[in-house]
Amino acid sequence: MRVDYDDVATEDDLRVTYQGELFTGEVVERSPQGQIIALTTHFKGIEDGLSAEWYPTGERKAEGTAHYGMAVGVHEEGHRNGSPATRVECDEQGKMLSRQRWAEDGTPIGSHVVQG
Template identity: 35%
Template sequence: MTLPRIGAEDLEVDFDDGERLFYQGELFTGEVVEYQGSALVGLETYRDGITDGPVKQWFEDGTLRAEGNMRMGFPVGESRRWHPNGTLAAKRITTEDGHRPLAELEWDENGQQTRSWYAPGARQE
């Protein structure tokens, strides 16, 4: 099944006070894309107006900037972010319900780890 896709800049996109996304006056289910010029720089998946599913961002040159998954508006599982040179910048691991971070790791542009935090009892990599 192919999800409907709309642009983030579309004039018929609106948000309510609860940050739910509406398109043409209805809660939106599908993909929202964002462009800078002709470059795709963002993609978010929504269900009933709430981010739910894959989320990706790219730098203008097409290099992956960040990716993760959302469930009912919360980040779940593993999400990653990269530096412009392609080196991993950060990894965050969250419980599958999105309510508790389990680990947060960061690296500089040379790949040297600068931060390592694990929740008590969380599995360390």
Template identity: 35%
Template structure:
């Protein structure tokens, strides 16, 4: 990574998929354009269970981004738009699926 936190490969900002492994297990896979996260972003727990999934544009979340507990139950769902006040809504659940919080930005 360079000072601007861009992924660099062979001296140039990287375009393509960046995979991260831990103890031989794929734990993240992110698409990059010119060294910046741009596209599908996914993470897994070491047992292969999906941990999070969403889309990033120019390094910022865009649209729906989901996160799961290790047992596969939804942990959070966030929705972001392209404005500077990116986060529009968020919901969180406990490991049993009980809704803990529900928040929506009031643009009115």
């Protein structure tokens, strides 16, 4: 099921509901022109699965995956010009393993690898 962001509620415990029930499916946010600019997948009200964002002009802004509310795997953000901005890798328990960042011109501006 896919619903619009304006049709869901976020409860105090950060769970997402739709029509009074914990929501399972995709929540999309649209630009004023109607383009999808964000998509988040939920399971029983908790972020679980793919999430992605796009600039209104269509370029990918960010993408990643959550497992029951925790960031897992690779999460990437991009600059508006399409070049990478950040890349974070997390293990299956949500622990950050590494982080890299780049300037808009592609120049590396920092990286961090978690030891042990």
